[in-house]
Amino acid sequence: MSLSAQNLNAKFLRSFYFGGSLSANQGVILILKLIYEFWGFCLNGGNSLTQPGGMASSQVTGSYLSQATGFESGSNVLLASGSDGVTSAGLPYFTTVTTAPFSTASVGKWLVLWKSGSTSTDDSIYPITKFLGSGSVVVDPTYGGTSVGANGSVPQFTSRTNINYRVVDFYEVTQLSGYNDGQYMVIQFNGASTLNPGQAASQAQFIYKPTNVAGGEGPAADFSAVGITLSPSGSWDGNSTFVSESYQSFIGDGNSGPGSAGHGGGDWFDDGDATEINITLIGGPTFLIGQWGGREAFGSCFQIEIPRRLYPQANDPNPICGFSMSANGIFTNAQVGYGYAFRWFPSPYDSPAGPRRWPILMRCYTGAYWSYFPWDTGSVEGGQIGVVSLFNNPITSKFLSTDGILGQGGVNGQSSVAGQYSLCRAQVLSTRWTSDRFPKFMRIGDGADRWIHVNGGVLWPWDHAIVTRPLFVGF
Amino acid sequence: MTLHVCRDFLTTGTNLSDSCAEMTPYFMAMFLYTVLGYTIVGQTNFNLTGSTLLKGYGTNGSLNQGTQATQYAFKCPTGTYTVTTADIGRILVLKSPGNPMINSGLFRVTGVDTTNNYLFINYRAGATPPAETNMTWGLYENELVFLTTVNWPNGGGGVGNGIAGTYQGQTSSPQSRIVMQCPSSLAWQVRICYENYYDYGGGGGGSTMPGGAIYSSGITQAVGFGGNSVGDFQPGGQHTHTALFFNVHAGTWTSCTSGIWLSGATQARFYIWGDDQTGTVFMAGRSVVGGGTDSFVHFGIPEDEEQPLPPLTVQRLFTIGANQSGNSGNNGIYWNCGPAFSRGGMGFGLSNQPVSCIYSLYNRMDGGLFYENATLRGADYANDSEYIAATELLSADLVVGTLDNNYENGGIEQLILEGRRIGRAPIVRLGRNNYGNYQTTTDPNQSWIHLADGMYLPWQGPILP
Numbered sequence: 001m002s003l004s005a006q007n008l009n010a011k012f013l014r015s016f017y018f019g020g021s022l023s024a025n026q027g028v029i030l031i032l033k034l035i036y037e038f039w040g041f042c043l044n045g046g047n048s049l050t051q052p053g054g055m056a057s058s059q060v061t062g063s064y065l066s067q068a069t070g071f072e073s074g075s076n077v078l079l080a081s082g083s084d085g086v087t088s089a090g091l092p093y094f095t096t097v098t099t100a101p102f103s104t105a106s107v108g109k110w111l112v113l114w115k116s117g118s119t120s121t122d123d124s125i126y127p128i129t130k131f132l133g134s135g136s137v138v139v140d141p142t143y144g145g146t147s148v149g150a151n152g153s154v155p156q157f158t159s160r161t162n163i164n165y166r167v168v169d170f171y172e173v174t175q176l177s178g179y180n181d182g183q184y185m186v187i188q189f190n191g192a193s194t195l196n197p198g199q200a201a202s203q204a205q206f207i208y209k210p211t212n213v214a215g216g217e218g219p220a221a222d223f224s225a226v227g228i229t230l231s232p233s234g235s236w237d238g239n240s241t242f243v244s245e246s247y248q249s250f251i252g253d254g255n256s257g258p259g260s261a262g263h264g265g266g267d268w269f270d271d272g273d274a275t276e277i278n279i280t281l282i283g284g285p286t287f288l289i290g291q292w293g294g295r296e297a298f299g300s301c302f303q304i305e306i307p308r309r310l311y312p313q314a315n316d317p318n319p320i321c322g323f324s325m326s327a328n329g330i331f332t333n334a335q336v337g338y339g340y341a342f343r344w345f346p347s348p349y350d351s352p353a354g355p356r357r358w359p360i361l362m363r364c365y366t367g368a369y370w371s372y373f374p375w376d377t378g379s380v381e382g383g384q385i386g387v388v389s390l391f392n393n394p395i396t397s398k399f400l401s402t403d404g405i406l407g408q409g410g411v412n413g414q415s416s417v418a419g420q421y422s423l424c425r426a427q428v429l430s431t432r433w434t435s436d437r438f439p440k441f442m443r444i445g446d447g448a449d450r451w452i453h454v455n456g457g458v459l460w461p462w463d464h465a466i467v468t469r470p471l472f473v474g475f
Numbered sequence: 476m477t478l479h480v481c482r483d484f485l486t487t488g489t490n491l492s493d494s495c496a497e498m499t500p501y502f503m504a505m506f507l508y509t510v511l512g513y514t515i516v517g518q519t520n521f522n523l524t525g526s527t528l529l530k531g532y533g534t535n536g537s538l539n540q541g542t543q544a545t546q547y548a549f550k551c552p553t554g555t556y557t558v559t560t561a562d563i564g565r566i567l568v569l570k571s572p573g574n575p576m577i578n579s580g581l582f583r584v585t586g587v588d589t590t591n592n593y594l595f596i597n598y599r600a601g602a603t604p605p606a607e608t609n610m611t612w613g614l615y616e617n618e619l620v621f622l623t624t625v626n627w628p629n630g631g632g633g634v635g636n637g638i639a640g641t642y643q644g645q646t647s648s649p650q651s652r653i654v655m656q657c658p659s660s661l662a663w664q665v666r667i668c669y670e671n672y673y674d675y676g677g678g679g680g681g682s683t684m685p686g687g688a689i690y691s692s693g694i695t696q697a698v699g700f701g702g703n704s705v706g707d708f709q710p711g712g713q714h715t716h717t718a719l720f721f722n723v724h725a726g727t728w729t730s731c732t733s734g735i736w737l738s739g740a741t742q743a744r745f746y747i748w749g750d751d752q753t754g755t756v757f758m759a760g761r762s763v764v765g766g767g768t769d770s771f772v773h774f775g776i777p778e779d780e781e782q783p784l785p786p787l788t789v790q791r792l793f794t795i796g797a798n799q800s801g802n803s804g805n806n807g808i809y810w811n812c813g814p815a816f817s818r819g820g821m822g823f824g825l826s827n828q829p830v831s832c833i834y835s836l837y838n839r840m841d842g843g844l845f846y847e848n849a850t851l852r853g854a855d856y857a858n859d860s861e862y863i864a865a866t867e868l869l870s871a872d873l874v875v876g877t878l879d880n881n882y883e884n885g886g887i888e889q890l891i892l893e894g895r896r897i898g899r900a901p902i903v904r905l906g907r908n909n910y911g912n913y914q915t916t917t918d919p920n921q922s923w924i925h926l927a928d929g930m931y932l933p934w935q936g937p938i939l940p
Contacts, residue, residue, distance in 0.1 A: 311863055316862055360839070361839050361851060363836070363874075365833075365874050365877045367812040367833045390892055393876065394893065395824075396895065398895075409851045409854050410856065416854070416856045419861055421860065421907075422860050423851060423860060423906070424867060424869050425862065
């Protein structure tokens with residue numbers, strides 16, 4: 001089995017900053033709206049200015065989305081759109097050729113940019129910082145943009161024309177009336193088969209859940225415990241259910257592990273408000289990562305991905321996994337079952353229907369298993385994973401980092417199921433791991449195999465970009 | 476790659492006071508020379524191809540003469556060697572061109588037919604050998620004769636060259652050792668050495684080494700380049716014998732060489748896997764009489780090598796095996812490497828000196844709390860995967876330069892840290908470890924054998940109980 005690096009074709013929304021004060025409910029609405037724009041247009045958009053790509057398309061009735069009226073393209077939300085955008089290399093200007101979408105009121109709104117089929121990291125969401133004319137504004141290119149040079153730089157625009165754009169007011173979308181728990185959005189991984197031949201376009205549903213669900217917290221009126229439901233076969237019926245699948249949704253794990261006070265949490269803002277928050281989205285054809293934190297909220301994140309299938313297609317046709325952590329920071333030195341050491345992973349063999357938590361296994365660089373603890377201790381230097389020099393080859397200027405694979409074994413709070421043992425089902429591609437002693441934000445790797453240290457030894461896809469805003473707040 | 480397998484060679488058992496550990500280099504050397512096509516670079520008191528040990532050698536031999544009475548008969552080509560009753564008990568080594576996983580290997584001669592010039596062998600497979608011709612063969616004296624030629628008195632005593640404060644097992648030292656060169660165009664070499672008392676501090680008697688600490692396994696296999704006519708690599712040269720590289724005598728270098736060491740066994744079964752193109756070898760010994768421990772050694776070139784390749788070929792080589800000889804060390808067959816495991820490996824760093832080498836396995840992140848299950852392969856509920864209705868096998872990586880000490884936690888930091896994956900561990904694969912030890916997989920070809928601790932190696936057909 002060769003587990004080589006995969007070109008993830010990642011795009012980025014780097015630390016989207018929202019300076020106002022929102023409730024937790026409004027905070028999760030904002031996050032889902034960002035996902036809608038980033039996933040639906042920047043990552044999967046075609047040439048339609050109102051119809052997102054990458055949404056559940058197999059429905060027989062209904063929709064991929066249930067939100068307040070106007071969520072997608074209401075007049076207060078979608079202020080303008082067009083397909084004649086132009087950017088120039090190194091310059092922070094966005095101009096149009098014939099359309100005139102801007103006014104002085106555009107400042108403080110956001111510009112969603114994409115080109116159909118493009119792999120450019122310029123496809124992202126940008127704040128409008130200055131009005132220059134009805135067809136010209138200044139934006140902050142560092143929200144997306146392209147990092148230039150082998151060692152990275154502050155991201156900037158490249159030269160492009162015929163750019164599709166949407167001018168969006170993300171604040172107004174949070175002010176619409178008609179949001180309730182149970183509303184949802186179902187995204188679809190059309191790129192699944194490019195990784196795993198024959199795989200269906202698997203789906204994932206984000207669904208608002210009350211924060212007083214079992215293990216949750218917060219007032220009953222809150223629905224900021226967003227659940228995620230995975231559909232390996234991509235069978236959303238467009239109305240209320242996934243056909244022939246009955247996998248349960250999962251909410252974010254809190255900061256109390258299953259071995260102590262239950263998973264807890266669930267609230268993506270930890271019962272606080274969404275005030276002065278920074279949100280980062282990283283996505284590609286086979287994965288989506290979201291992370292946010294703010295003045296009143298610790299760091300939270302979710303991650304959904306199509307892992308590389310390691311069993312024959314017939315035995316595991318449609319692997320998709322994910323997890324969510326609520327106001328928990330990020331760390332791995334915890335028991336399996338929470339922390340960053342597992343994935344919810346629906347299995348065709350789950351009985352009763354799962355999904356269950358699958359431990360992540362990673363390469364040990366000190367032998368058959370870590371000496372004592374995975375991320376720390378051990379009295380010999382070379383036995384300490386926490387020692388930077390263990391992972392740093394000063395001669396090659398390369399760093400060791402490991403991929404992760406998903407196997408099925410008993411975890412804390414979830415006993416093993418007889419007959420459902422799996423040593424190695426799939427490989428996680430959108431995360432790698434290294435020493436937690438490396439500085440946060442350290443960027444490693446070369447070419448398409450480039451990563452950033454999020455914290456706690458966790459590496460996410462990155463492009464060596466340098467960002468001056470607070471990044472991965474709360475981690 | 477053509478993988479040859481010595482499937483099950485049983486030591487004589489005639490003299491059960493003899494140490495199988497001491498016989499092991501002989502079995503390995505015969506296999507390397509006759510089956511894999513290694514050449515001899517140099518030796519001291521390890522005259523494998525001298526007339527005392529090598530009785531006959533040639534090509535165009537044939538196995539299984541076609542009748543029930545002769546199915547285990549090997550025919551030495553007329554004019555090459557004339558069999559006699561003195562051959563009974565000797566060791567016939569065969570290289571099979573057509574059935575390398577079952578007809579290659581070491582076989583005990585159990586009888587002769589002087590009329591037809593047949594050597595009858597103990598095939599030890601629970602099956603009939605496929606009839607085959609054009610076999611390369613070598614007939615060697617039995618291991619008891621070999622032991623009389625070894626310079627390694629007192630089971631690891633002996634002296635070196637007498638130069639205090641250095642690694643004495645070189646130059647004029649009489650201890651037995653041999654350097655052989657692999658058939659690959661890379662022309663790397665392996666040095667098989669009986670380490671002397673001074674160097675390995677056997678019995679706790681090493682004068683400068685604390686508490687019975689020892690340099691190495693009592694018998695080592697090191698890989699590299701530059702072997703000379705007396706069977707030595709050079710101090711400061713390109714090889715993985717750390718004590719010789721630094722030419723030192725100090726306990727701080729304990730366990731920085733490795734080999735195979737069947738501690739205590741006086742009769743054993745040996746299994747050897749070897750690639751006649753790369754020269755890579757995995758050898759395992761299984762104690763039958765005398766108790767003690769099973770053991771293995773693994774050396775050569777990785778599969779799926781990390782690209783780009785390092786500047787020097789020696790930086791691609793590895794050896795992993797037992798690195799302590801005392802009974803306190805469990806030199807069994809298991810994946811663990813590193814301090815406190817009596818198992819370790821060495822590679823050659825980009826810093827141009829020996830560095831550690833380990834098997835890098837997938838492990839759960841939970842570590843301490845679930846320590847006993849940390850490997851997942853070791854979970855007590857492990858079973859065949861329902862996805863494939865079979866036992867899963869994974870690869871292990873070889874990673875060098877991630878341990879600064881091979882002996883004990885808290886030991887002195889000796890080895891340079893320069894972590895680098897060199898490739899996939901060749902031949903061996905990883906699976907659940909609650910599969911029966913020395914049992915084959917249940918697929919029709921019985922394609923793998925589980926030695927122990929989840930170490931699986933290629934197999935073909937049945938195995939004797």
